[in-house]
Amino acid sequence: MSHLVGRVVVGVHGTPGSLQALRFAVGHARALGSTLIPVIAWQAPGGESAGRRYPPFLTEQWADAAEQRLLTAFDEGLGGPPEDLPVQPMIVRGPAGRVLTAIADREGDLLVLGSSRRGPLHRAYYGCPPQYCLKHAGCTVMVVPPSRLALEVERMRHRSRSARTRRTTARAADIS
Template sequence: MSANSRRVVVGVSGSPGSLQALRCAVEQARALGATLLPVIAWEPPGGDSPARPYPRYVTDEWADAAEARLLTAFDEGLGGPPTGIPTEPHIVRGRAGPVLVAFADRPGDLLVIGRGRPRLTLRAEHGPVARHCVTRATCPVITVPPAALAAYVGPLRRANPRPRWWAARG
């Protein structure tokens, strides 16, 4: 296997955990001399169902929104697209876990995913993406926790959802 065939696949959603995963994946791609494949998976609101076909112009809008989220993630996580490493971004319609496992299917691939705090509503409906990838991927998987600051933002936002000046307005 040549060095050029190595790939680092990273799941990107814009969450704090995925931004950390993106940073880690860039470091791994540089160290391995690999190609970086940032992948953002998207689904229509309420999920994909053959019983509910969506018009093409609507799905195109959702795909464009996913692409914008990917570009925003590059800006927020890295300050722009990475330089010095080959990068092949992918915007794919589908559930994140299966899409990422399908992309990281070659020998020598490395899958990097963010690991966020579990949310009961999402777990009941979809299951955590990290668990899906770790149990089904055929390549090594690195799970990256969100930055320490992200652990403080959630509780603060729930404890005080509005700024103090808002309550003073009456």
């Protein structure tokens, strides 16, 4: 089976879902004897527009920040980069879905993504990389669900935000 998958490409951005995808991708790369290609795609704040130009020092800082997020993801997801398999990290400027499908462009590639738990407003503005990749990739795509722990943490955050909103609304009503 290892001759069928030459590279395991994984989208990484530091969220719990992408950390789960990173762990999954490392396990598959080990099992298949494949090269792991962790990819972090980044865009300038506010997105990319055709006429907008940024000073080189800013784009360098944003690229450095993306690289740091990739290193942090390895630390948080695995305790550091795996030393027992070939790893070719990539930090690429552009929309995540397009970047990932451009890199995972070989028939023998496996593209691994975490499932997106972003809200509809975020998806409308930034798009949904898993959906984009499933539609446009020329290789096998695996979308890994978040772990139970990640789901529980998200539920706790949501409850906490809801409670803060209720307290703020109650205080505003008391002031009126």
